[in-house]
Amino acid sequence: MTQNPVSQLAVTEQSDYQSPAPPSAEIICVGTELLLGDILNGNAQFLAKELAGLGIAHYYQTVVGDNPARIQQAVTIAQGRSQLLLFTGGLGPTPDDLTIETLADLFDTPLVEHPDLMADIEAKFTARGRSMPPSNRKQALLPVGALVLPNPQGTAPGIIWSPCPHLTLMTFPGVPREMQAMWRATAVPYLHSHGWVTTTIVSRMLRFWGISESALAEQVAPYLSQDNPTVAPYASKGEAKLRISVRADSTAAALAQIEPVESGLRALVGDDCYGADEDSLASVVGSLLLQRQQTVAVAESCTGGGLGQLLTDIAGSSAYFHGGVIAYDNRVKVNLLQVEATAIADQGAVSAIVAEQMALGARALLHTDWALSITGIAGPGGGTPAKPVGLVYIGLATPSGEAISYRHEFSGYRGRDWIRHLSAQSALDALRRNLL
Amino acid sequence: MTQNPVSQLAVTEQSDYQSPAPPSAEIICVGTELLLGDILNGNAQFLAKELAGLGIAHYYQTVVGDNPARIQQAVTIAQGRSQLLLFTGGLGPTPDDLTIETLADLFDTPLVEHPDLMADIEAKFTARGRSMPPSNRKQALLPVGALVLPNPQGTAPGIIWSPCPHLTLMTFPGVPREMQAMWRATAVPYLHSHGWVTTTIVSRMLRFWGISESALAEQVAPYLSQDNPTVAPYASKGEAKLRISVRADSTAAALAQIEPVESGLRALVGDDCYGADEDSLASVVGSLLLQRQQTVAVAESCTGGGLGQLLTDIAGSSAYFHGGVIAYDNRVKVNLLQVEATAIADQGAVSAIVAEQMALGARALLHTDWALSITGIAGPGGGTPAKPVGLVYIGLATPSGEAISYRHEFSGYRGRDWIRHLSAQSALDALRRNLL
Numbered sequence: 001m002t003q004n005p006v007s008q009l010a011v012t013e014q015s016d017y018q019s020p021a022p023p024s025a026e027i028i029c030v031g032t033e034l035l036l037g038d039i040l041n042g043n044a045q046f047l048a049k050e051l052a053g054l055g056i057a058h059y060y061q062t063v064v065g066d067n068p069a070r071i072q073q074a075v076t077i078a079q080g081r082s083q084l085l086l087f088t089g090g091l092g093p094t095p096d097d098l099t100i101e102t103l104a105d106l107f108d109t110p111l112v113e114h115p116d117l118m119a120d121i122e123a124k125f126t127a128r129g130r131s132m133p134p135s136n137r138k139q140a141l142l143p144v145g146a147l148v149l150p151n152p153q154g155t156a157p158g159i160i161w162s163p164c165p166h167l168t169l170m171t172f173p174g175v176p177r178e179m180q181a182m183w184r185a186t187a188v189p190y191l192h193s194h195g196w197v198t199t200t201i202v203s204r205m206l207r208f209w210g211i212s213e214s215a216l217a218e219q220v221a222p223y224l225s226q227d228n229p230t231v232a233p234y235a236s237k238g239e240a241k242l243r244i245s246v247r248a249d250s251t252a253a254a255l256a257q258i259e260p261v262e263s264g265l266r267a268l269v270g271d272d273c274y275g276a277d278e279d280s281l282a283s284v285v286g287s288l289l290l291q292r293q294q295t296v297a298v299a300e301s302c303t304g305g306g307l308g309q310l311l312t313d314i315a316g317s318s319a320y321f322h323g324g325v326i327a328y329d330n331r332v333k334v335n336l337l338q339v340e341a342t343a344i345a346d347q348g349a350v351s352a353i354v355a356e357q358m359a360l361g362a363r364a365l366l367h368t369d370w371a372l373s374i375t376g377i378a379g380p381g382g383g384t385p386a387k388p389v390g391l392v393y394i395g396l397a398t399p400s401g402e403a404i405s406y407r408h409e410f411s412g413y414r415g416r417d418w419i420r421h422l423s424a425q426s427a428l429d430a431l432r433r434n435l436l
Numbered sequence: 437m438t439q440n441p442v443s444q445l446a447v448t449e450q451s452d453y454q455s456p457a458p459p460s461a462e463i464i465c466v467g468t469e470l471l472l473g474d475i476l477n478g479n480a481q482f483l484a485k486e487l488a489g490l491g492i493a494h495y496y497q498t499v500v501g502d503n504p505a506r507i508q509q510a511v512t513i514a515q516g517r518s519q520l521l522l523f524t525g526g527l528g529p530t531p532d533d534l535t536i537e538t539l540a541d542l543f544d545t546p547l548v549e550h551p552d553l554m555a556d557i558e559a560k561f562t563a564r565g566r567s568m569p570p571s572n573r574k575q576a577l578l579p580v581g582a583l584v585l586p587n588p589q590g591t592a593p594g595i596i597w598s599p600c601p602h603l604t605l606m607t608f609p610g611v612p613r614e615m616q617a618m619w620r621a622t623a624v625p626y627l628h629s630h631g632w633v634t635t636t637i638v639s640r641m642l643r644f645w646g647i648s649e650s651a652l653a654e655q656v657a658p659y660l661s662q663d664n665p666t667v668a669p670y671a672s673k674g675e676a677k678l679r680i681s682v683r684a685d686s687t688a689a690a691l692a693q694i695e696p697v698e699s700g701l702r703a704l705v706g707d708d709c710y711g712a713d714e715d716s717l718a719s720v721v722g723s724l725l726l727q728r729q730q731t732v733a734v735a736e737s738c739t740g741g742g743l744g745q746l747l748t749d750i751a752g753s754s755a756y757f758h759g760g761v762i763a764y765d766n767r768v769k770v771n772l773l774q775v776e777a778t779a780i781a782d783q784g785a786v787s788a789i790v791a792e793q794m795a796l797g798a799r800a801l802l803h804t805d806w807a808l809s810i811t812g813i814a815g816p817g818g819g820t821p822a823k824p825v826g827l828v829y830i831g832l833a834t835p836s837g838e839a840i841s842y843r844h845e846f847s848g849y850r851g852r853d854w855i856r857h858l859s860a861q862s863a864l865d866a867l868r869r870n871l872l
Contacts, residue, residue, distance in 0.1 A: 035494050037485025038670075040809025042475050056469050059506055063480070063497035077513055110441055126595070155537025213570060234474070298762065300741065304748025306736070308762040315852060317740075317815055323762040326734065326744040332759040332802060366768060380751055411564065413589055414613075416751060 021205040023166075023196070024057035026082035028074055030090040030099050032065040042176055043088040051304055055201045055247060056084070058098075061127045066096040072106045083166050084196065086187075089174035091156035099171055100159065104143040107163035111141040117148065121155045124300065149186050155176040160190060168194075202254035203245040204276055207232075209429045211272040212300060215241040220268055229261050236359040238422050271433060281428040282310045282317075289320035294399065296431065297366035298324030299337055299358040299373040300390065301349065307374060307424040322366045327358060337361030350375050350387055352372060355395030356403035363397040368432075371397040372427045376408075388412055392423045396430050408428050455732075459602075459632070460493035462518035463644045464510055464537050465511035466525040467610055468501040476807040478612055479524040486619060490627060491637045491683065502532040507544045519602050520632065525610035527592035529571040535607055536595065540579040544600035547577040553584065556589045584623050590614040596626055604630075637683050638690035640712055642701060644676040645865045647708040647767075651674045656701055665697050674858050684720070710868060717864040718746045724871040725756035730835065732867065733802035734760030735773055735794040737785065738828065743810060743860040758802045763794060773797030786811050786823055791831030797834035806870075807833040808863045812844075824848055828859045832866050842866050 027047050033039050044061050051058045060082065071090075078085050090099030104111050119141040125132040139156050142148065149158030149170060158171040158176070170187055172179040191197055194209045208216055213235035220242065223231040229246035244261050248254035266273050275284045289296060298307045304326055308327040311321045325336050330349050333339040347353050354365060358373035376392030383389035389412035396404045410419045410425055463483050469475050478496050487494045496518065500510045507526075514521050540547050553576040561568040569684050578584065585594030585606060592614070594607040606623055608615040627633055644652055649671035652662060656678065665682035682698050684690035694794035702709050711720045718869040719747055725732060734743045737746030747757045761772050767783050769775040775793040783789050794809035812828030819825035834838045844862055846855045 034480075035484055036488045037481045037483070040481050044470075045473045047473070048471055052472045059501055059503070060510070061497075065495055067495070073517075074496070081509075126675070146516060234469075293823040298741075300744070302748075303745070304753075305736065305741025305744025305760070305762065306735070306748075308764070309739070309745050309856075312738075312740025312742075312856075313853070315814075318764055322739070323768040324741070324743065325761055326759040326808070328744075328748060328754055328757055328759040329802075333615070335748035336801065365772070366765075378751075417749070418448050420745075420748075 009071065022057050023083040024059055024081075024156050025051050025086060026078045027051075027060065027061040027086050027088070028071075028078060029061070029088045029174075030066060030071060031063075031088075032096070034063045034089075035065045043172075043174065043179055045086060045182060046176065047086055047088070050188070052189070053139055053201055054197045055199050056191070056196055061293040066090055066098055068098055068102045068105070071098065071280060075103065075106055079167055083168065085167070085169045087171040089172075090173060091139065091158065091173045093133065093139055093155070093262045095135075095222065099139075100191070100365075103161070103163075103171070105256075107143070109143040109145065109163060113137075114140050114142055114148065117142075120157075124155050129297070134175050149182055151178055151182055152185065153181050158182055159281065160187070177413065184297040189424075199247050199249065200251055200254055201247050202246060202251055202257050202258065203243055204242065204262060206242045206262065206273055207275045207279055208240040208242070208269065208272045209238075209274050209281060209425065209432075211269070216240045216242065216269065216272075220265055223261065223265060225396075229257055231261065231265070238418075238425060239431075271436060272317045274429070276356055280313070281309075281425055281432060283314050285428050285432050285435065286311070286314045286317055288319060288432065294374065295320050295322055296367035296370040296434075297362045297368040298323050299333075299362035299371060299395075299428075300324065300326050301333070301358070301373075301375040302327060302378040303374045303420050303424050303427075304328055306420055307372060307427050310424050310428060315360065315421055322368050324362055324366065324371075333358060333361075336365065340362070350377055350391060350393060352393050352395075355393035355405045356397075358393075359395035359397035359405075360403050361403070362400075369399040370431060370433055371395075373397075374423050374427050376423055378419045378423075379412055380416060383412060392419065392426070394423070394427045394430050396427075396434060398434065403431075454504055457729075458493050459519040460517075460520060461487050461520040462497055462514045463487075463492065463497040463501045463524070464507075464514060465497070466507060466523060467499075468500060470499045470556040471501045473600075474714070479608070479610065479615055482612065482616060483522055483524070483619070484800045486624070489637055489639060490624070490633050491635050492627070496693055501528055502534055504534055504541070507534065507538045511539065511542055513599050514658055517601055518826075519604065520627075521603070521605045523605065523607040525608075527575065527594065527607060528607045529569065529575055529591070530727060531571075536578065537574075539597070539599075539605060539607070543579070543582065545599060548580050549573075550584065551575050553578075553593055556593075560591050566749035572696075575824070585618055587614055587618055588621065589617050594618055606632055635683050635685065636687050636690055636762050638694060639679055639680060639681040640694050640698060641670075642678045642680065642698065642709055643709050643711045643713075643715055644678070644705065644708045645674075645717060645796055645868075646859065647676055647705070649676040652678065652705065652708075656704055658721075659697065665693055667701070674854075674861060692809055707872060708871060710865065716746075716749070716866060717861055719750050719872065721864050721868050722747070722750045722753055722756060724868065728871065730805035731756050731758055731796045732806040732808065733740050733758050733804040734863075735769075735807060735831075736760065736762050737764060737769070737794070737809075737811040737816040739810045739812075739856050739860045740764055742856055743808060746860050746864065758804050760802065760807075769794060769797075772801065774800070784823065786813055786827060786829060788829050788831075788841040788843065791829035791841045792833075793831075795831035795833035795841075796837070800839075805835040806867060807831075808867055809833075809839065810863050812855070812859055814855045814859075815848055816852060819848065826855050827852075828855065828862070830859070830863045832863075832867050832870060834870065840866075840870075 025163045035063045122132045146159040146161035156173040161169045234241040246257045248256045327333040338361045342354045363371035373395035379389035390410040392408045394406040495496045558568045582597035592609040597605045653669045672678040682690045761770040774787040774797045779789045795807045799807035809831035815825035826846040828844045830842040
């Protein structure tokens, strides 16, 4: 879907003519558990993100099981198109952990025992009050000529090895914590000192609510074709995003290049841009309430507590969020929130008037400046032609005691979870826009 | 690391001699966003798990960017070793969505417009009150001879295509929800009817709360070494699981083999087993309440609505869940839930007495049979040596008007989200055990 903003990757992804191609990396994840779908391949994502951040091109990832012939086939293919191969998995002590011996075999290199590694592995067992099982001996066997890639957290060391010119192999265990520690402590410094990292890449993600990815892309079209910084649209969980990325000689230079692009985009799009990077609608609403020293309460029907949960995802939200009422049953709307029974009878529980009365009721009951309410049909049942699944009213009671309501018709086919998520986020967005 | 319990995969992964190899599948995920590490490759995990369940061998996964030359290279390599290629990604309307035209080009096949697909795509835009952008036209262009793999949820259809003998291609969009719906509705039946599924593998996942994976594994140790059915322990999001898997000639035969193993495991472990397969603590609690025709309300402090959200994740929960009070601020605990201000002053808001009074208050206010409450320190701030981050009290008001409380000390280092999740789930589990 999306073009990579800046890295060499994007440049070469877009050009048919690539000569000379920059050296590139390839990720090879070894593990039958990946082929069975028992685990998510978070290691590939971690390494991919790291490579992008270092500006190292990366065009392929391969997953292969704990099988020597297939591992060797994957390496042979990768060697023909990439110069840095990053392996995860297969460094354990069991017979199906085969990565190291398989690589040694492929490059016709004997294994040699490293006494210092052996001592280290034994010490790690001793520290846990256990004696080392004999099977762990093999973790101290590395190909002749390979450097040790130390594993401070576990028993399985990795290697950094150039078995032939223009090829560097790095191996990591499959345990994400160990892999990441080894990557940061040893692999990244090695890449820096061996000419793999030549520039700095800095990205900033602008976040939008209330506009679709395609409408956003249309609005900012001229920016999408520019080169450095690049601007690329994304979408996830109902929000649209624009990533500004730049390649520069230093972080300061990169930030200086990002700043005018960000200002330009924000000016162009206006209030649909709610924040950047780690911001969420809940965190932005929280900051605005803190600035104004105001408070908020909620009254939730179809979201059942989801709006309150979003607000309290933010540490420190007790400074502005007092709480609320989950009014799933209509009697709770009437008894606790003072919604008029006649309003429910006349207009239905999913209506503008009920949303407004719920918000006013929550504001009065919890003594807050603002209150947000949600009433809707999350489905799968309960829809009618006049009020289909996905119809949601959001109410907002303001500090002056007025009530506003907003009508949304979310696509029913997307299902209950999605409708509830969009409802809670849209409620936060309504408050955000009123706080601006 | 892990041996597959049952599938052909495990068998062939372990044997050096493979002749004749069974036909196998390969997953090819297309998307520069995967190479950048922007997203986790959940699609590969989903398809891998499904293939394992169908008993279809699967030895490789490849990730490649939105680049025609590299997509074609990946397909050429895959074609040499696999007979069923499953593609995800690159079916969108933008210029960098290239999967279909790249495949058509590789197999030298023209594209043809499908008027019915075009009408369907336009109708989906109309249903959202929008007109179809011209770029979406290309989603109705498929290679001559390819079958349509319908997408009920989005605009991007997939294809099922045999461009040459012994090769079948299936394409899916990158959006996980759409991909999964298409897989289940069309791809799986196709694989069944075209000879890809020869033996039946049936799995049943037993779910546990209140016992760690390692304690569970110890308790059921004799079962873990048996062969068909196999039993394997898993853990995720605070719960332990046991997967019973069996390979048989028919589903009925498989179920007959699973049944005694399941009974044996349940007898061994007891009430820590809360359900199986798609059950959740919320759905099990819901079923028990429905059986007894009883109702529940909540009073939430640190979870801020998360418990209500879990309960209302279940469609139809309005039959037993009335709602509740989010009592994030202590004044709400006192004013709405009738918690004694002196109890808060003496024991603190995070205490057994406050949890019990919150539950009793919610039960009285919402007129339900049961009420659950949660008060705790989710962090990262707010902890003290006496009351550390992760200390949580759960209160339960029973139909007879009594109050019970439970004290939990969750590991603070796991963070706010984790503590809130475990708190809400533990509250449901407390109610479940009292309903049994």
